[in-house]
Amino acid sequence: MNNYLLFLLIIFNCFICSISDGQSFTEQVDGKSVATKHTYFSASINKKESSTTDYIGFYQKYISGIRGQECPMYPSCSNYGLKTFSETNFVSAFVMTSDRLLRCGHDHNNYALTLRSNGFRLLDYPAYDTPPSELYYQRNSYHFAYSDTTRDESSFVFIKKLINNQYYQEALLEIMRLEFQTNSFNIDLFINKIICLKALGEYEKALFEYETKCPTAYKLDTELIYQIALIQFKLQNYQEALQKNALALASSRDQFSKAKIILLNGLLYANQYEWQKAKLSYESLAMFDSHKQVSAANLLLSEGAMQLKDKSPFWAGMFSIIPGAGYAYTGHKQTALSAFLVNGLLTYATYSSIHKKNYGMALLTGVFNISFYVGNIYGASKSAKRFNEQQRKSIINKLAFNSNF
Template identity: 35%
Template sequence: MTLHKVLSFLFLFILVLIQYPAFSQEESPGDVYNFYQKFISDIRSQKCPMYPSCSKYAMEAFNEKGLVNGFLMTSDRLTRCGHEHKFYDMELVEGEFKFIDLVTYPDSNSQMFKKSEKEYSKSFDENISDDIKFFLHLIDKQLYREAITEYHRLKFEDPTETLTLEYNYFKALMSIEEYEKIIFEHGNFKNPLLANDPNIILKVSEAWFGLNQTEKSIEILDSDIDWKDINDRRLAFKGFLYAQLDQFDKVQEQYAMVSENYIFREYLSQNIQTINSITSLKQKKPVLAGVLGIIPGAGYMYSGHTTTGISSLVLNGLLGYATYTSFKTENYGIGILTGMFSTAFYIGNISGGYKAAKRYNTSQKENYKKKLMYSFN
């Protein structure tokens, strides 16, 4: 976070104050944002490393949280921008990797679907045609889109639903993250026996997890069907899902029912070790971080955001000094303006320290969760 960025945003704040009474008109926040992007943002030589950008974050904060909370959230974001990126998830956004920091986070599980094992095709039939063998070969070579095209060709020639074909079609769809397509296709099965086959149901459950619907995924696994010889996989996946929800006692319950000959039993042991590490984590106390924030930057530093803490201390010091000298020289207009910004950044530093502690705790836990293993084979 550089000083010229803060100064440019002070100008944005003034625009917001001027426009705020008109925020009931839907286009007003956008007008301010567009003005900033056109005349201010392009002057700067660097792009914001976070998503959304600081200017867009500010406008969303003002629009969704109101004037006071908008100021506090924006001042906190400006203090944090460019520092301690290890506490944020990185995603590819419009061709560029950005650190995700949203005004409002979704309630659903944020962890994306990931495979811990290479996908391989699976045949449930002893006698399959050469065409289907070629379809399975494409999946083995991880040519998933080509395999999907071949699937549609086969279905055009013979629309009969078979477990080998449909199951591997679902696997190909999962590999390219077409989770909604799996759920849609499953709902259109004409063969009820195939629709309720445990192998198919398991893939549907995995698709719901891919959509960050962990509780729905567990609900699917509780379907009243005969899970036959894949019950160990069902229990292993169910335990994996409970771990995502921090319901670690239920993880132990599910794993305890898995048979000794389960092929990926080693994963379960490693997951238990990971869960033990999660439960033994030393948590930062958000309230304490907020109290420490009375000293600018101290709450951030306590929460592991050292660089942000130093930036907060310097920035609050500069704004405070500017306010003091303005009033001392009887420049009351500038003094009131810098005093307002100083207050916003100071209170934002306190609330930011509180949030930084929560972010630290979440980051620590999520880093361990990424080590949890389950084979999507």
């Protein structure tokens, strides 16, 4: 009897593993504030109360800090449970949370990263919800000043040095000072202003500046259109970016500009999983001597993407009749072992309790057993979709790294 209680306490302890991060209503992601509606603290969580959410809330408030252990997932398992039990029905929440517990901390390559105040975490939202783009970790990008002239004015040289040394806010202030002082439009200054806004993540403001402050005669400047295409790419408006890029390519006169525009085209097609068009872009890039190396590398990646084989969610679920087999099929090998062991132990505990006529304990372990078993089937099906998505994202990230975007 005592052994069974200890086992259930261990299961319960796993269930409510949590982190100190994420308890406040306002969070910081890479130094930027993330709105409440973008986190697991959505409005629905505060509207729907239950004994389950009360238990989780009690744990987070009074026990979490004592344990000194941090969940490697984001949101943490306790917050994941809090979200699912608050936003879905009890059975669905129980199954989804069981699946999460089986996956917690395993198979890191199958998850995107997010950078929290206490380090990197594996980003994993419930299947019915979509994480905000701000939560996905992105490596630092370096932005460089633009000039198609040999202007030697000290102020302009100073602005370029500020940008090239990543002092984007200071460069932006200096550009605004010069604009106010001269009271005239300068295309070089304006392009560098757009570059600074892009570097600071002020994408909408950059587009607003382009639409309202740029004279019509300059709106088709090749470099300016290219920078606007990059901003649309950052906003994931891939079709808009392709349209701008087509205009930039049509107006481009020098080889280097054409090469970087074509390079961006390849990445835009890849983000839409149009691998054949991406491949054609990288093939055409080979004609430019300055980009032959990146052309060859990205061509191999796009060809590899065309040969990717997806895992079937249906077969993943079917294989999960044997606990863990579906996870193994989708490349979640550590989770597969976890699912097999947890389901095996719970099955044995239930059988042993029935054999000893301890029906109360058998009922309790049986409920957990069914939950983890169904969670194993549900989770394997979702893991197939996660695997398919992650292998595409992995190639896209490599393409972006090679392209320096």
